[in-house]
Amino acid sequence: xxxxxxxxxxxxxxxxxxxxxxxxxxxxxxxxxxxxxxxxxxxxxxxxxxxxxxxxxxxxxxxxxxxxxxxxxxxxxxxxxxxxxxxxxxxxxxxxxxxxxxxxxxx
Numbered sequence: 785x786x787x788x789x790x791x792x793x794x795x796x797x798x799x800x801x802x803x804x805x806x807x808x809x810x811x812x813x814x815x816x817x818x819x820x821x822x823x824x825x826x827x828x829x830x831x832x833x834x835x836x837x838x839x840x841x842x843x844x845x846x847x848x849x850x851x852x853x854x855x856x857x858x859x860x861x862x863x864x865x866x867x868x869x870x871x872x873x874x875x876x877x878x879x880x881x882x883x884x885x886x887x888x889x890x891x
Contacts, residue, residue, distance in 0.1 A: 801845075808846050816853035822869045823858060830859045834877055852877055 809831040820827045831851045852871065854862070861867040868878035 805846060808848060812848040812851040813853050815848060820855035820858055821852050821871045822854055825855050827853045827855045830854050830856055832859055
């Protein structure tokens with residue numbers, strides 16, 4: 785049985801996760817060419833996670849496929865207004881980490 789992490793251990797684990805998360809965001813932004821996948825403008829490094837961060841209280845390890853590059857306006861529309869944003873490839877992304885596929889199914 786693993787001993788519980790102390791405060792320092794939890795902080796170190798969180799910092800390590802954040803570094804991996806930021807690296808994955810950067811790879812996704814580069815993969816999308818820095819272009820908002822909704823409106824096609826420059827995205828200023830904004831990347832939206834299409835799955836919620838917490839899964840059963842654990843830290844989720846994202847892949848590039850679980851993120852989408854968005855401009856600041858589209859990213860804010862999702863988080864601040866709860867809008868569902870139509871992407872250029874036929875998918876849509878909205879709050880609470882769901883994606884509507886072209887066939888209408890939710891991810």
